[in-house]
Amino acid sequence: MRQKFLTGISGILIALLIGAVIMASQGYDPFSTYLALFQYSLFSLYSFATTVKNSTPLILTGLSASIAFASGVVNLGQPGQLVMGALLATLAGLYIHLPPALEIPLLILAAMLGGVLWSGLAAFLRRAFNMSEFIVTLMLNMIADFFTTWVISFPLWDPKAFSPMTPQMDQAGWLPDIGDFSTVIFFMLLATAISWFIFNRWKAGYEWRMGGQNSLFARLGGCNVERNYVAVMLITGALAGLAGGLVVMGGPHRFIKGLGANYAWDGIMIAIVANNGLVATLLYGIFFSAIQTGALGMELITNVPSEISQVLQAVLVLVIVAGREYLNTLLDQIQTRRRARERTI
Amino acid sequence: MDDLIRFSHLVKVYPPNVLALDDVSASFRQGEIHAVVGENGAGKTTLMKVFYGLVPRSAGEIFYRDQPVNFHQPGEAIAQGIGMVHQEILLIPEYTVWQNIILGIEPMGWFGRLDEKKARKQVQAKINEFQFNLDPDARVGEISVSARQKVEIIKLLYRNVSVLILDEPTAVLTPQEIPQLFAELGRLRDNGHTILFISHRLDEVLELSDRITVMRRGKMVATVEASTTDKVELARMMVGRDVIFTSRRQQSQPGQVVFEANHLSYKDNEGRERLKDINLQVRAGEIVGVAGVEGNGQFELVNTLIGLTAPTLGRITVSGNDLTHAPILERRRFISFVPQDRGKMGASLVASILENSIMTHHRLDERFSIWKGLLLNDAFARQFTDRLESQFSVSMASKFNPFRSLSGGNQQKVILGRELLLSSPFILLDQPTRGLDVGSIEYVHQLVLQMRAEGRAVLIISADLEELFLIADRIVVLYRGQIVANMPVETTSVEQVGYYMLEGRGETV
Numbered sequence: 055m056r057q058k059f060l061t062g063i064s065g066i067l068i069a070l071l072i073g074a075v076i077m078a079s080q081g082y083d084p085f086s087t088y089l090a091l092f093q094y095s096l097f098s099l100y101s102f103a104t105t106v107k108n109s110t111p112l113i114l115t116g117l118s119a120s121i122a123f124a125s126g127v128v129n130l131g132q133p134g135q136l137v138m139g140a141l142l143a144t145l146a147g148l149y150i151h152l153p154p155a156l157e158i159p160l161l162i163l164a165a166m167l168g169g170v171l172w173s174g175l176a177a178f179l180r181r182a183f184n185m186s187e188f189i190v191t192l193m194l195n196m197i198a199d200f201f202t203t204w205v206i207s208f209p210l211w212d213p214k215a216f217s218p219m220t221p222q223m224d225q226a227g228w229l230p231d232i233g234d235f236s237t238v239i240f241f242m243l244l245a246t247a248i249s250w251f252i253f254n255r256w257k258a259g260y261e262w263r264m265g266g267q268n269s270l271f272a273r274l275g276g277c278n279v280e281r282n283y284v285a286v287m288l289i290t291g292a293l294a295g296l297a298g299g300l301v302v303m304g305g306p307h308r309f310i311k312g313l314g315a316n317y318a319w320d321g322i323m324i325a326i327v328a329n330n331g332l333v334a335t336l337l338y339g340i341f342f343s344a345i346q347t348g349a350l351g352m353e354l355i356t357n358v359p360s361e362i363s364q365v366l367q368a369v370l371v372l373v374i375v376a377g378r379e380y381l382n383t384l385l386d387q388i389q390t391r392r393r394a395r396e397r398t399i
Numbered sequence: 400m401d402d403l404i405r406f407s408h409l410v411k412v413y414p415p416n417v418l419a420l421d422d423v424s425a426s427f428r429q430g431e432i433h434a435v436v437g438e439n440g441a442g443k444t445t446l447m448k449v450f451y452g453l454v455p456r457s458a459g460e461i462f463y464r465d466q467p468v469n470f471h472q473p474g475e476a477i478a479q480g481i482g483m484v485h486q487e488i489l490l491i492p493e494y495t496v497w498q499n500i501i502l503g504i505e506p507m508g509w510f511g512r513l514d515e516k517k518a519r520k521q522v523q524a525k526i527n528e529f530q531f532n533l534d535p536d537a538r539v540g541e542i543s544v545s546a547r548q549k550v551e552i553i554k555l556l557y558r559n560v561s562v563l564i565l566d567e568p569t570a571v572l573t574p575q576e577i578p579q580l581f582a583e584l585g586r587l588r589d590n591g592h593t594i595l596f597i598s599h600r601l602d603e604v605l606e607l608s609d610r611i612t613v614m615r616r617g618k619m620v621a622t623v624e625a626s627t628t629d630k631v632e633l634a635r636m637m638v639g640r641d642v643i644f645t646s647r648r649q650q651s652q653p654g655q656v657v658f659e660a661n662h663l664s665y666k667d668n669e670g671r672e673r674l675k676d677i678n679l680q681v682r683a684g685e686i687v688g689v690a691g692v693e694g695n696g697q698f699e700l701v702n703t704l705i706g707l708t709a710p711t712l713g714r715i716t717v718s719g720n721d722l723t724h725a726p727i728l729e730r731r732r733f734i735s736f737v738p739q740d741r742g743k744m745g746a747s748l749v750a751s752i753l754e755n756s757i758m759t760h761h762r763l764d765e766r767f768s769i770w771k772g773l774l775l776n777d778a779f780a781r782q783f784t785d786r787l788e789s790q791f792s793v794s795m796a797s798k799f800n801p802f803r804s805l806s807g808g809n810q811q812k813v814i815l816g817r818e819l820l821l822s823s824p825f826i827l828l829d830q831p832t833r834g835l836d837v838g839s840i841e842y843v844h845q846l847v848l849q850m851r852a853e854g855r856a857v858l859i860i861s862a863d864l865e866e867l868f869l870i871a872d873r874i875v876v877l878y879r880g881q882i883v884a885n886m887p888v889e890t891t892s893v894e895q896v897g898y899y900m901l902e903g904r905g906e907t908v
Contacts, residue, residue, distance in 0.1 A: 257761060257768070257775045264754065267747040274705060274736065274744055275758035276728035386414040393412045394457035 058334070061381060065374035066341070072373065073366045082358045091363075094351020095344035101351070103234040107304065109343030110242040111136065114297035115321025116328065116335040117249050118290040124253075124330040125286045126266035131176055131191030132294040132318035134198030135169035139295025140302045141202050142168030144309040147223025147302070148210070157226035161303055162241065162296065169295020170288050172198060177287035181280070187287065199314070206309050219310040229304045238304035245296055250332045252289070262286055294318065323367075327374050342367060402426040402462075403562070403593055404450070409459035411445055419445040421617040423459070432584060432594045434604040434625075437614035438637055438693075438862050443597045444486075446614070447564050451476050451483045482555030483564040488547045492540030497522040499539050500554045525557050529590070531583055545576040549583070562593045569603055570694070581607050599637075599692060601630045602901060613637055634897045638865050653872070654683030657856035658825045663713035665699050665880075673699040675881045677713070681825065681856040686847065688871030688888075689860040692900050696880035697860050701738075701829050704858075706730050717825045731759050735818035739830035739860075741807070745814045748803040752795055755802045756784045756817050763821065783820075791816035791846075808839030815846060826850055828859040832866060844870050864893050878903040 074084035095105045115132040122129035146164035150157070176194055179185040207218040214221075229237045253259040261282050265272040273279050297317065302309060324342055328334035349363030404427040411420035420442050427433045435443045448454040450461055452470025461468050463479065470476040473483065490499045501518045508514030522535045533549050534542075542550075548568060555563060565584075569577050584594055584607065598604050604611055605625055613620040613636040620636045663677040674696050681687045691697055702708040704715060706727040715723045717733040738744035746755045757780050761767045767783075769776050784798045793812045795805060802810065811831065818826070828847065832840040847870055850857055861867050867874055868888060876884040876899040883904040884896070 255774055255777070257772060260754065260761065260775050264747055264750060264758065267749050268743070270744050271747050271758070273727060274707075274738065276731045276762045278728070383414075390412045390414045390457060393418065394410045 058329075058331070061378055062334070062337075062374065065377050066370065068377070069366065069370040069373040072369050073362070076365060076369075077358065077362065082356070082362075087352060087356050087358045087362070090352040090355050091345065091348035093348070094354075095348030100234045101347070103236070103239075105344045105347045106239050106340060107236040108347050109339045110238050110304070111297040111301050111315075111317035112321050112324055112343055113242055113336055113339035114245060114300070115294050115318040116324035116339050117246060117321075117332060118293035118297075119322040119325035120328060120330040120332055120335045121249060121253055121262070121293070122286055122290040123325060124266045125262035125282070126269055127283060127286045127290070128186075128188040129173060129176070129191055129287060129290050130188065130322065131173055131194050131291070132297075132321055133314055134191070134195035135172045135291045135294035136298035136301075136318050137198050137202045137314045138172040138298065139165040139168035140298030140309055140313055141205060142171075142295070143227075143299035143302050144210075144220055144223055147227035147307075148220065151224050152226060154226045157224060158229065158303070161227045162299060165299020165302075166292040166295045168298065169291040169293065171291075172295070173287045173291025174284075177284045180287075181284065202309065202313075203311065206311060210309070212308070217311055219306075220308045222306075222308045223302075225307075227303055228307050229300070236304050238300045241296070241300055245293060246332070246336055249289075249293065253332060258282065258285060294321075297321070323371060327371055329378065342370075345370075401429060403429040403464065404595075405462040406446070406450070407460040407462065409446065409449060409461070410457045411442075411449055411454065412457045419617055420449065420456075420459075423614070423617070423619045425612050425619055425622060427593060427595060428610075429593055430588060430591050431609040432588050432596060432607055434596045434598055434608035434611045435614060436597075436599055436601065436604055436611060436633065436637060438599060441614040441637075442617040443614055444566055445617075447483065447566060447595065447597060451481065451564060453483075477555070477558055477560060480560050481562040481564070482558065482560035484548065484551045484555065484566065484568060486566045486570060488544070488551055490539045490547055490550060492538070494539055495535065496533060496537050496539060496542070496546075496550050497535040499550055500525075500535075500557050504558065522553070522557065525553055529553070529556065529583065529586055532579065543576075545572050545580065548572070548580070552583075556587075561591070562595070563587065564595045564597075566597045567599075568596065569598065569600060577603065600901065601633050604633070605630060630897070630901070631894055634864075634893070638863060638893075651684055651851070653685035654854060656680050657683050657718055658858060659714075659716045660704075661714045661716075663700075663703060663715065664711050665703055665708065666711045667699075673880050674703065674710070675879075677882055679858075679875065679882065679885075681858050683824070683856050684851055684854045685873070686851050686857040686859060686871045688867035688874045689858065689877055690864060690867055690874055690896050690900055691862075691877035693862055695877045695900075697829070697877060699880070700877070701827065701860065704827055705734065705736050728762060731821070731823070732763060733823050733825055735821050735823045735826040737811075737814055737818050737826075737828045737831050739833055741810050741814060742803075746802050746810065749801055751799050752793075752802055752805065752813060753780060753784045753798045756780075756787050756798070756813055758817065759821060760817070787813065787816040787820060790820075808835050808842075811835055811839060811843065815843065819846065819850065824855060826855055826857045828857065830861055831859065832861070832863065840866075864896060867896075868893060876900055 077084040143161045143165035176190045210220040212221040261277040349360040353360040409423040449456045612622045658681040660679045665674040703710045884899045
């Protein structure tokens with residue numbers, strides 16, 4: 055645990071250092087750039103609240119990927135599941151009118167249902183025809199993308215708008231702000247806590263983890279590997295769908311073109327950086343969001359282009375992942391060498 | 400005495416902690432057929448891979464023509480005239496024989512075009528030179544396995560290799576094809592080639608080779624002249640010089656039949672009969688040992704019993720329950736199972752010791768459940784692991800450490816403890832002492848005998864005859880998927896069982 059924390063922190067520091075060198079080589083002052091970056095993302099209450107809110111879709115899709123990968127399920131369908139969740143939440147918000155106390159939970163459930171339908175389709179294809187979810191979920195991403203674009207361009211198009219988008223949904227389904235903080239954050243944290251609890255405390259979670267680490271061991275131990283597979287597909291679909299729903303409910307309150315942005319792919323990347331750890335996904339999610347959020351402010355007060363944040367992200371991923379793998383092989387090598395020396399003396 | 404190849408104190412540790420070669424020194428002369436024999440896992444293949452540059456060595460030196468060498472990849476070895484034929488054959492099925500042979504060093508004609516005529520002629524010349532029975536124009540996908548193996552050999556000879564390493568070349572051949580291969584290898588030797596040949600079939604080794612090196616558990620045991628030894632001596636060296644035949648078994652009367660397999664048969668996807676009409680009973684308080692050279696159906700037997708593969712025919716019952724088609728969890732109510740490969744089947748190496756200890760129990764034991772089985776009872780799981788630790792004297796720093804941090808012996812104790820605490824009537828042990836040190840082996844044997852005293856039925860599969868004679872009440876021999884012998888241990892001998900293992904039910908010794 056402490057070792058993970060240390061490698062994470064040192065990875066971040068090394069990555070920031072490399073980023074500084076890159077900026078300096080371009081003629082920018084790295085110190086003031088970083089200062090601006092973090093001023094607009096972490097160092098004031100409002101900017102921190104924005105960062106956490108922006109991290110919501112990253113963290114939820116990241117959790118989805120982390121749980122799937124740690125259970126040995128290659129669900130790469132978070133982008134599709136996210137937009138399907140967003141679409142179903144929008145539909146429910148457009149056509150069902152209830153007081154907020156009922157409307158909001160209903161929309162949340164609709165969003166999760168959208169993701170579940172999409173991941174469930176992939177799970178079904180795997181169970182019925184033994185089609186690899188790896189390729190199926192990727193392909194379903196395309197279908198979801200074009201399907202939702204069609205829905206907002208034709209049947210649900212808002213005639214008052216210039217670009218494809220739906221009308222705004224019932225105000226009862228809008229997620230309010232409390233002070234500087236959006237209540238989106240509350241749902242994100244709740245989902246994270248529940249996921250952690252299921253994954254680490256439930257019997258099912260135990261079987262998922264064992265199955266992900268060594269599926270033959272789990273199978274021989276009497277775990278129902280097939281049922282676990284379906285359960286993981288459905289729950290990770292629900293998480294990605296929830297991400298989409300929260301984006302709609304906390305933001306534009308309608309489905310606009312390009313709503314899914316790059317959230318889900320960033321989420322998958324965060325899962326990889328976090329080595330499929332759920333708490334680590336939460337922390338890295340906030341950190342990556344800080345860089346993305348701060349980049350816009352940084353562009354305002356320095357002349358460094360906001361694209362530098364993408365460079366930083368890439369460096370972070372490489373340094374943290376490569377550093378971790380290298381540390382593991384290094385430890386193995388040291389042990390191997392010690393053992394070999396024992397035998398030769 | 401001119402040694403062509405000399406290994407000096409070779410050590411190979413597979414990370415993090417598996418000692419595959421333990422201080423191996425050996426030498427090979429020019430122009431001999433030199434067999435390396437040993438049980439599976441003895442380190443034969445690793446030794447050759449280290450020499451050939453497929454696997455880096457951890458310590459030690461290799462001399463070739465009196466020069467120290469360290470090949471980093473097979474290409475470097477081939478350049479020096481050393482070639483290896485692997486167990487799995489790696490050829491392009493769509494290409495013809497000659498195309499496969501020249502692949503990588505094609506003779507070029509004008510403008511860098513392949514000179515097909517010349518290539519084909521060169522290949523034909525090689526085939527004629529060594530009198531191989533092979534058609535250069537046949538498509539590799541359409542020729543027999545033995546012919547493909549010849550292609551691999553010619554491929555190396557075409558590269559002017561003078562040292563040939565063959566990894567279990569007869570494993571893929573039918574008995575009728577073996578003499579032809581041997582004749583060809585003999586001709587190669589007479590031509591001055593050196594042949595290193597890995598095998599565990601002692602008859603072949605004695606027939607073909609000039610000298611024989613025996614390995615056991617990663618160590619070199621001895622190198623002997625083939626003309627001065629025999630099968631019995633080789634077998635004894637393979638299983639260990641210090642064979643202790645003092646059984647610690649107490650006499651006991653076995654109870655009623657617990658485990659029964661009737662007419663159990665299994666055909667694999669390619670229609671090969673891997674198990675043929677297996678009939679086997681194990682009684683309460685009885686240990687039955689399954690002997691056999693590896694690859695004679697042990698793997699398939701274990702898989703059908705535990706439910707990884709379905710038998711084509713037959714019935715499996717434990718304590719009167721028909722488990723032939725039962726799901727694995729249902730079987731686990733009646734069968735404790737210790738697999739031969741701890742890391743692949745018996746445990747998750749990265750999970751904690753606790754997580755590994757509670758597997759299967761978490762499903763079968765009510766006390767692991769709270770909230771109607773939704774939640775895992777963490778407190779009870781900890782208590783359970785503590786009990787396992789003390790009852791089976793596992794030495795561990797903390798039950799929350801990863802399983803891989805334990806030594807092999809302690810890993811096996813956790814797995815054995817977990818399985819034995821299931822208190823199922825039937826215990827299936829697949830090579831339970833493989834890769835363990837002497838002390839741990841002793842402990843495992845004691846535990847198995849204790850289970851027998853408690854009236855459980857034990858089926859133990861082992862490649863180690865010494866072990867079976869030490870603890871089993873009855874020994875059955877698997878040979879080519881069939882049980883060829885089923886004898887009380889008092890009425891037989893290592894030599895006799897060894898004979899059945901190698902020859903099936905032939906004439907008596």
